[in-house]
Amino acid sequence: MESLGVLMLHPFNAYLEQELDRRFRLHRFWEAPPGAPRDEFLRAHAGSIRAVVGNANYGADAALIDALPALEIVASFSVGIDRVDLAKCRDRGIRVTNTPDVLTDDVADLAVGLAIAVLRRIPQSDRYVRAGQWKAKGDYALTTRSNEFSILSNVTKFSGKRVAILGLGRIGLAIAKRAEAFGCSISYHSRSEKPVPNYKFYGNVVDLAANCDVLIVACSLNAETCYIVNREFSGKRVGIIGLGRIGLAIAKRVEGFDCPVNYYQRTKQAYPNYTYYPSVVELAANSDVLVVACPLNAQTRHIVNQEVMNALGPKGVLINIGRGPHVDEPELVKALAEGRLGGAGLDVFEDEPNVPEALFGMDNVVLVPHVGSATHETRTAMADLVLGNLEAHVLKKPLLTPVV
Ligand code: DGY
Numbered sequence: 425m426e427s428l429g430v431l432m433l434h435p436f437n438a439y440l441e442q443e444l445d446r447r448f449r450l451h452r453f454w455e456a457p458p459g460a461p462r463d464e465f466l467r468a469h470a471g472s473i474r475a476v477v478g479n480a481n482y483g484a485d486a487a488l489i490d491a492l493p494a495l496e497i498v499a500s501f502s503v504g505i506d507r508v509d510l511a512k513c514r515d516r517g518i519r520v521t522n523t524p525d526v527l528t529d530d531v532a533d534l535a536v537g538l539a540i541a542v543l544r545r546i547p548q549s550d551r552y553v554r555a556g557q558w559k560a561k562g563d564y565a566l567t568t569r570s571n572e573f574s575i576l577s578n579v580t581k582f583s584g585k586r587v588a589i590l591g592l593g594r595i596g597l598a599i600a601k602r603a604e605a606f607g608c609s610i611s612y613h614s615r616s617e618k619p620v621p622n623y624k625f626y627g628n629v630v631d632l633a634a635n636c637d638v639l640i641v642a643c644s645l646n647a648e649t650c651y652i653v654n655r656e657f658s659g660k661r662v663g664i665i666g667l668g669r670i671g672l673a674i675a676k677r678v679e680g681f682d683c684p685v686n687y688y689q690r691t692k693q694a695y696p697n698y699t700y701y702p703s704v705v706e707l708a709a710n711s712d713v714l715v716v717a718c719p720l721n722a723q724t725r726h727i728v729n730q731e732v733m734n735a736l737g738p739k740g741v742l743i744n745i746g747r748g749p750h751v752d753e754p755e756l757v758k759a760l761a762e763g764r765l766g767g768a769g770l771d772v773f774e775d776e777p778n779v780p781e782a783l784f785g786m787d788n789v790v791l792v793p794h795v796g797s798a799t800h801e802t803r804t805a806m807a808d809l810v811l812g813n814l815e816a817h818v819l820k821k822p823l824l825t826p827v828v
Contacts, residue, residue, distance in 0.1 A: 428818050429472035431492070433482035436501060440807035444477065447811065466491045475499060475814055480747075480794065481776055483507020489516065497817045499810045502797075503527055503595075505827055506720040506747060513828050520828040521813040524594060526805035527797035531717075532598035534796050535745045536606075538769025539713050540582045541790045542741050548787055578766070578788065580739075583607050588711035590614075590704065590727065591718025591746065592695065599715055600698060611699035613707045614718065634822040659683060704728075708735035713743060720747035728752065733759040741767045745796050748774040757782045760789060771796050 428448045435441055435454060444450045451473060456465035466488075474494050476484045480502040486509045489495060497519040498508050505522050513520050541547060552564045587603040589596045592614040600610045659682050701707035704727060708714050714736050718724050728742065728751040736742060742765060744751055753774045759765035760783070767788035773779050776794055783789050797806065812824045 428474055428814060429469065429494075430475040430477055430814065431469070431473045433476065433478045433484075436479045436482070437803055437807050439804060440477070440501060440810060443807065443811055444814075448475070448814065463491075470494065475817070477501060477810055477814075478507065480504055481507070483509075484513070485509055486512050489513065489518065497521070497814065499813045501806055501810050504719060504747060510828055518828070519817065519823060519826060521810070521823050521825050522827050523806040523809045524825055526809060527802050528594045528598045530799050530802045531595045531745050531796040532602055534771060534792070535595075535599045535715050535717070535743050535769075536582075536602045538743050538745070538771065538790055538792070539585075539587075539715070539741060542743075542767040542769045542788065543580050543582050543585075543713075545579050545787070547790055582713075585712040586611065586710065588612065588701075588707045588714045590707070590714065590716045590750075591724075592698070593717065593719070595745070596715070596717035599717060600695075603713075604697070608713075609699075610695075610697065611701055611707055611710060612695075613701050613704050704732050705735045708732045708740065709737075711736065711740065713741045715743040716746040716750045718746055718750070720749055725749050726752045728756075730755045730759070733765045736765060738763050739766045741765075741769065743769045745771045748772045748776060753780060760786055 430444050430448045431451045433453045451469050456462045473492050474496045476498045478500050484498045489512050499521045503522050503524045584607045587608040589612040592612045757780050769790045771792050816823050
């Protein structure tokens with residue numbers, strides 16, 4: 425492999441670091457502390473750094489991109505790319521990749537896990553056992569002592585709850601499927617495209633075409649064109665422009681020929697079993713559990729504000745597996761402290777790794793350190809995608825998971 429100069433921004437994955445070192449010419453950004461040494465480091469290596477590898481918390485901002493005149497590609501070890509200056513990358517012709525799909529199950533599992541942990545008070549039960557209170561005070565679930573009783577009265581079911589999802593993308597949809605299996609009703613609010621499970625969405629037609637063997641234009645399609653798909657196409661990757669009724673019918677047919685389906689479209693997909701709310705406040709007002717699963721951008725920053733939390737109400741639970749800034753954190757602390765919101769399960773925070781201390785003392789809150797995708801299997805698959813994208817770039821092949 426040609427010796428691509430790669431700047432890794434943080435040691436977030438040992439396997440990835442090792443493979444980057446083995447396959448490319450790796451520069452470890454963390455070895456130069458911020459300030460003058462880092463500027464010096466960048467000046468010394470700027471000419472040879474053609475790739476940057478970041479993650480959900482360490483991205484390529486405008487200053488870093490400006491300091492790297494030879495930069496060609498930013499490969500993020502994350503699905504969210506809110507820390508990459510996409511506009512600047514587009515201007516400079518720098519490619520950007522992320523790690524979609526491989527982490528969907530893990531993040532969805534965690535969202536449901538957090539909801540159950542909050543509603544069933546699993547961490548509190550664990551602490552009850554560890555503190556020797558089971559032996560001293562009796563069964564947790566049966567206790568009638570006044571202070572524990574108040575906890576017990578807040579322990580409620582997850583099964584059958586009304587679950588609302590902010591952002592019905594790949595992860596949101598996977599959460600919906602899981603919650604459906606718990607007998608929950610699903611509602612959602614989403615601005616972006618709504619992918620169909622198993623089919624891979626591309627945001628532009630060129631990338632779609634680059635990742636397909638057969639490209640079908642289905643947005644103004646007639647019945648005859650369907651016959652373009654026949655047995656000769658078995659196993660071919662099929663790209664469909666326009667996943668309307670006809671596009672979907674074609675997708676179903678080609679799936680029967682073991683063809684993976686990619687698609688591009690501008691319009692929204694309807695999900696017959698899920699209730700769509702055009703307003704987030706209305707969505708929250710009609711839910712028991714509100715899950716944030718949308719990408720972070722200017723429109724979704726603080727999308728969960730005081731009004732939304734009040735609408736969710738004193739029995740409502742907020743789950744955030746998206747990004748910290750989706751939620752107005754000071755307002756969240758106030759809503760929980762004042763009992764205007766029932767509980768929260770949080771994987772992400774506004775200023776990670778800083779977590780508002782007020783949350784530490786709250787029994788209706790479950791906190792985890794941004795571990796949505798943190799299983800061995802998924803992190804390895806994410807690392808392989810980063811490596812695959814860099815190798816494809818060097819070999820001038822289509823990128824595996826392009827964003828820009
Ligand atoms: C990502 O990869 O963007 C998510 O933060 C995973 O938790």
